[in-house]
Amino acid sequence: MIEAQQLTKRYGEKTAVDGLDFVVQPGTVTGFLGPNGAGKSTTMRMIVGLDAPTSGSVTVGGRAYARHRAPLQEVGALLEARSIHPGRSAFQHLNALALTHGIPRSRVDEVIDLAGLTSVAKKRAGAFSLGMGQRLGIAAALLGDPQTVMLDEPVNGLDPEGVLWIRNLLTGLAAEGRTVFVSSHLMSEMALVADHLIIVGRGRLLADTTVQDLTREAGGDSVNVATQEPARLREVLAGPDVDITGRPGSEELQVRGVSAREIGLKAAEHGIALFELSQNTVSLEQAFMDLTRDAVEYHGSTTGIETPGSAA
Amino acid sequence: MSTLTLTTETPETAPAPRPAYRVTGLRVLRSEWAKLWSLRSTWITLGLGLLFLVAVGVIAATQYASQFDSGKPVDGDFTSSTAVSLALFGTTFAQLALGVLGVLGTAGEYSTGMIRSTLAAVPRRLPVLWSKAAVFGLVALAVGMLGAFGTFLFASGIVDGTDAAVGLTDAGVVRSLLGAGLYLGLVGVIGAALGALLRSVAGGISVLVAALMLIPGLMSLLPNSWEENISPYLPGSAGEAMFSMTHDSTTLSPTAGLLVFLGWTLLALAGAAYRLVRRDV
Numbered sequence A: 001m002i003e004a005q006q007l008t009k010r011y012g013e014k015t016a017v018d019g020l021d022f023v024v025q026p027g028t029v030t031g032f033l034g035p036n037g038a039g040k041s042t043t044m045r046m047i048v049g050l051d052a053p054t055s056g057s058v059t060v061g062g063r064a065y066a067r068h069r070a071p072l073q074e075v076g077a078l079l080e081a082r083s084i085h086p087g088r089s090a091f092q093h094l095n096a097l098a099l100t101h102g103i104p105r106s107r108v109d110e111v112i113d114l115a116g117l118t119s120v121a122k123k124r125a126g127a128f129s130l131g132m133g134q135r136l137g138i139a140a141a142l143l144g145d146p147q148t149v150m151l152d153e154p155v156n157g158l159d160p161e162g163v164l165w166i167r168n169l170l171t172g173l174a175a176e177g178r179t180v181f182v183s184s185h186l187m188s189e190m191a192l193v194a195d196h197l198i199i200v201g202r203g204r205l206l207a208d209t210t211v212q213d214l215t216r217e218a219g220g221d222s223v224n225v226a227t228q229e230p231a232r233l234r235e236v237l238a239g240p241d242v243d244i245t246g247r248p249g250s251e252e253l254q255v256r257g258v259s260a261r262e263i264g265l266k267a268a269e270h271g272i273a274l275f276e277l278s279q280n281t282v283s284l285e286q287a288f289m290d291l292t293r294d295a296v297e298y299h300g301s302t303t304g305i306e307t308p309g310s311a312a
Numbered sequence B: 001m002s003t004l005t006l007t008t009e010t011p012e013t014a015p016a017p018r019p020a021y022r023v024t025g026l027r028v029l030r031s032e033w034a035k036l037w038s039l040r041s042t043w044i045t046l047g048l049g050l051l052f053l054v055a056v057g058v059i060a061a062t063q064y065a066s067q068f069d070s071g072k073p074v075d076g077d078f079t080s081s082t083a084v085s086l087a088l089f090g091t092t093f094a095q096l097a098l099g100v101l102g103v104l105g106t107a108g109e110y111s112t113g114m115i116r117s118t119l120a121a122v123p124r125r126l127p128v129l130w131s132k133a134a135v136f137g138l139v140a141l142a143v144g145m146l147g148a149f150g151t152f153l154f155a156s157g158i159v160d161g162t163d164a165a166v167g168l169t170d171a172g173v174v175r176s177l178l179g180a181g182l183y184l185g186l187v188g189v190i191g192a193a194l195g196a197l198l199r200s201v202a203g204g205i206s207v208l209v210a211a212l213m214l215i216p217g218l219m220s221l222l223p224n225s226w227e228e229n230i231s232p233y234l235p236g237s238a239g240e241a242m243f244s245m246t247h248d249s250t251t252l253s254p255t256a257g258l259l260v261f262l263g264w265t266l267l268a269l270a271g272a273a274y275r276l277v278r279r280d281v
Helices: A040-047 A090-101 A105-114 A130-142 A160-175 A187-193 A211-217 A230-237 A260-269 A284-298 B025-037 B040-069 B083-112 B114-121 B126-158 B173-198 B201-221 B224-233 B235-243 B254-278
Strands: A002-011 A014-024 A029-033 A055-060 A075-078 A148-152 A179-184 A196-201 A204-210 A222-227 A243-245 A252-256 A274-279
Touching: A002 A040, A014 A040, A014 A196, A014 A204, A029 A040, A029 A160, A029 A187, A040 A055, A040 A075, A040 A148, A040 A179, A075 A130, A090 A105, A090 A130, A090 B025, A090 B114, A105 A130, A130 A148, A130 A160, A148 A160, A160 A179, A160 A187, A179 A187, A187 A284, A196 A211, A196 A284, A204 A211, A204 A284, A211 A284, A222 A230, A222 A260, A230 A252, A230 A260, A260 A274, B025 B126, B040 B083, B040 B126, B083 B114, B083 B126, B083 B173, B083 B201, B083 B235, B126 B173, B126 B254, B173 B201, B173 B235, B173 B254, B201 B224, B201 B235, B224 B235, B235 B254
Parallel strands: A029 A179, A029 A196, A075 A148, A148 A179
Antiparallel strands: A002 A014, A002 A055, A196 A204, A222 A252, A222 A274, A243 A252
8 A cells, every 4th residue: 555645746946746645555456647747757756765755755555665674575666767787687687686685586587487588587688678678677576576566657668468468467466455556648558457546747636536437527428419309308318327418408418327229219219309329439538638638727838748639 | 375476366365474575784785796796897897907906017027127137227116116016006007997896886876777776675775885885895805905915926926036026024015915905995995985976987987086096196286385284195195005115204104094095985985875865866
């Protein structure tokens, strides 16, 4: 479990992380989303003590990361930039980290296997492709068999097979009861693995929600209907779980809680003419962009985080 | 056992007892030891250090012997030379290689990004610095001792029968050779400290060269009275006092030289420790 309280990081005038409060729960995959420069990497560096917060605090498993006796057993982290010496082999790199904790050599071989690096374990890491370097970083993160796994943009540079591997790995780790915290700037990627979402923009918390809730809020499960008799259609469709919105006098309605198929059938049954019947296709991606765009507009236009769709 | 696996078909069972890992100072030391020997640059810099020490010493001794044998008076550089001073002629060059080894060991972690992995594993940070200082100091010390005594044996053989001939049992010989080894060991520590302090390989090497080799030369620009009071305490001069055979009023005694040079080493380490603990990486 990761708990951040009023976590803040300033670099001179610039505030990279601005009063973040969040809790990352064990047993699920939590996505950490935000546009580039939103403060995700800085937050993650503060979690493992590489950067010190300007104010506020963040704890892992109830205490500051540096206060754990075996930090690698508490949090395994893959950070954004490559954190290896190119002159060492994958084995030498992992072994050097393992030695600090008394982690046995058999565990080093185990994570090398797990990351699919067995055939290149003796090669210099400097010669690794981006994807292999990423796998080595993930192997290092898993080395201490940690309670919390934190990965910054793990799918960067991975081929489709690698991306699938990461997805299975993350959901598997969460199913084992571990805390899994994964950052990304791609909503589409997160939607596939994460249950919970923490969305930030310009260092501020924008949303602490679930994928389902975000989908609902974005109107992703509503149906657009255009009809000759909106008032009658409302009566026909009315029910306890049904929510219908639409401007008065307009022929267009937005309906939630009833599928497009049911609306069509009911309209036909009552002889109501429909001009349009379509599933609302607002995507999570769109919802995410709307959220982050608002944050940018709210903060004025001092720096440009360009999001498509914002009126320039 | 709660290993990380991709499949989760195994039913939820009571978690097996997790192995109790723990970071200790000794383990960090072992990790740094393993890191040192897993890099090619270690072998290159150590090899160069030893080569400079031995080759320059042997060349100096050979040069002296041939001048002595020719019957003419020896060059100014070689007057009052002994097998010890000839053997330690290469210390100036060897210290560069061993100091660079130290700089690479710490600053190299910053330039490659390895430092993030290192400090994520040891977030208390200071054990990493102490371990690096110990590892680089010990290795440089071993190479320095080996080189100093080895070169002395070669040089003794070469200058045998000349005015420079001295034996290990002569006064000050063993002390000088031990002093040279110790000096090179401390240069390794200073290199590591400067690398950690400046977090840049180029910066660390520049300051190392300036401190040990350039600043003594600049001292001649100062008024004489100042120069006499300051010069002996500079790192380069104090270090040289540790291994020279002869001492006069302008140099420190070997013990004082050792203490002053140790002081510089601790100062560099303190600066490195302060920066390591206080600054983000």
